[in-house]
Amino acid sequence: MHDRKPYLELKQISKRYGGVAALTGVDFSVYPGEIQAVLGENGAGKSTLIKIASGVTDPTEGEVLVEGKPVRFRSPTEAMRAGVVCVFQELSLLPEMTVADNLSIIDPPKWLGLIDAKGQRERARALLKRVGCEDVHPLELVRDLPLSRRQMVEIAKALGRNPRILILDEATSALTADDVERVYGIIRDLKASGVGILYVSHRMREIEALADTATVFRNGRKIETFTKGARSVDAIIEMMIGREVTHQYPEKPDPSTDKPVALAAANLAWGREIQDISFNLRKGEIVGLGGLDGQGQRELLLALFGVLRGVSGTVAVDGKPLLLDGPRRAMHAPLPMALIPEDRKTEGLMLPMSVRDNMTLAALPHLAGRFGVDRDKENAAVQSMVDRLRVKTPDMLAPVSALSGGNQQKVVLAKWLMTEPGIILLNDPTRGIDVGTKQEIYRLMRELANQGAAILFYSTDYAELIGCCDRVLVIYGGRIRRELAGETLNERSLLQSALNVDATEQAA
Incomplete structure (x- = not known):
């Protein structure tokens, strides 16, 4: 499929969390100047793959190579220095800081050994212009921006690190239609300049519009890599879920x-x-x-x-x-009434808390006994919701942050369904x-x-x-x-x- 060499390679990568295998024996390559889509259900292994590629976590087995040489990223900063930059679905911006501070947080411009505030603002303006966000002021606090603008600032921050490989994890899920078109343009410009793009998305139209190749994952294993147009949408979905779509x-x-x-x-x-x-x-x-x-x-x-x-x-x-x-x-x-909010991670869940405590948060009055919460009643109600919504979780006491995005959303739904x-x-x-x-x-x-x-x-x-x-x-x-x-x-x-x-x- 390729006569040139990959910039980033993952060889025989496996990752286990306790007894659960998140990835098993995966070979995966990202090439300069190519857009590769990564497809699969939540829990298929996509997030684990990009966390290993970007230095967030170590593989249990296998090795990572950059330009053919083995590397071990001990942090995302080390991966960035090697040119591998990731825009995660969970934004990394610090809400209490300004846009300019966020955009230069790792390597701010200096003058006489001190942070050059004017240079930082100018750099922020240039990066915001690059992503079509001239309406965002560099001195605005991130917390005051709508979710779609925060997402664009996150993309600007990644571009400021001059990536050789840019990983985008559901990068358009919170964007307006206009911003999606801008991101498409940015991705195509980066491709033309030789940057490799790894693109995780559930939107099939985006994949069809952008990707040169696509790789499907299911249950922690790589199923197939194919070129654009080689598989129908139905065939791709069937690969992703392991059964015919009906x-x-x-x-x-x-x-x-x-x-x-x-x-x-x-x-x-x-x-x-x-x-x-x-x-x-x-x-x-x-x-x-x-x-x-x-x-x-x-x-x-x-x-x-x-x-x-x-x-x-x-x-x-x-x-x-x-x-x-x-x-x-x-x-x-x-x-x-019940409201399922827009942003499950910041508005719908307490991420460090358990699946059980998140599910019962809104319905505690329904679960009261003579001396506070009736634990037997609570556990039975939670188990009933886990079964009804098919929530994949190691157990009800696991932190909700450990669940895949789709299962986290099910916990949000369960929380409100418990209020009847x-x-x-x-x-x-x-x-x-x-x-x-x-x-x-x-x-x-x-x-x-x-x-x-x-x-x-x-x-x-x-x-x-x-x-x-x-x-x-x-x-x-x-x-x-x-x-x-x-x-x-x-x-x-x-x-x-x-x-x-x-x-x-x-x-x-």
Whole structure:
């Protein structure tokens, strides 16, 4: 396949954590000027592979070579000095520091032996311009940036280290559509300059658009490496999950308008993000929130859950008015509400805590005994959720940080399902997780709806909205522009509505 030499090689790499094999006998190479995609379900071994390649962890067996010479990276800094730079899905930025400080944290520009603050700001401006983020000020604190901007700053930080091999782990999962296009351009420029790109993603369209070659992992083993176009999407998914793909989305029930209204929102407004939004959400239905990212969908979910201050308009739950003055009120509404947040690691989980403690965090009042928490009741409830959601964990006392991304997301879902919600608000719940886990979440959503739950589902993936939802409210500029259902719920209509283009206008 190649007549030139790889820059980075992993030979017969195995990694075990206790008795669990994360990787077994893997041979893997990354070439200069080539984009290689790495595919596989969560828990397939992708994260372990890139942690070994970038110096985060040591292999149990095997060796790493750079330009044909064996190396042992004792830290990510050593890997960076060898030209191997990684942008992890879990951002490494320090939130209390400025963007400029974060971008030069390892090797700041100096003048007379001291940090050159002006030089640091100029360097930050140049790197931010390179990633199309001139709107970010070098002296802004990282904590004040939205998630998509933090992700772009992370990419700028990696570029500042002049990589020979750039590893991107779900680098576009938190980005807006415009930023995704910018990242595509950056990746292609780096490829043209001879940088090798290792690209981990669950988005098949990205793989098709960018990758020269792709490697599939399953259960810690490399299954196959192939060139672009050599395998169909179905064949790739079959390789990833080890079985034939059937019915990606559960069957929808026949449309019905006689189901009782679970939530009625009227004239909701908040700043520029939410402007005069009114809609009904019925028991037993899944309603999607569509549109381009950043049009007010996330703010609408936060407003309904009482997170935002100063929201005007009214909300009724099961026919009774609900004050939007805090999550506690939402959780104790006539139909209890649950919000699955956007960022599972910072908003949904306490990473050092155990699987059990994370799952029961929101439902402790339900598990109380005479003298505090009833441990037998708690353990039974957790085991029931582990079985129901097929959470892969060594045991319920393992730290949730040790789980794969897809299993962490299942723990977040389990935490809120334990509160027995009647209304479930989902904020892009399948972002950055694998095909198999996505299908399990789709199945769970429909199962909950069939049991009478009302689900409001925001997704950046149009195929998910079409496959999962009974109807979709398309939001543009903080307003509902169109409701799509039945035959009108298709990709063309979704895109037209997302861009605020009228179908008749386009035909003209």
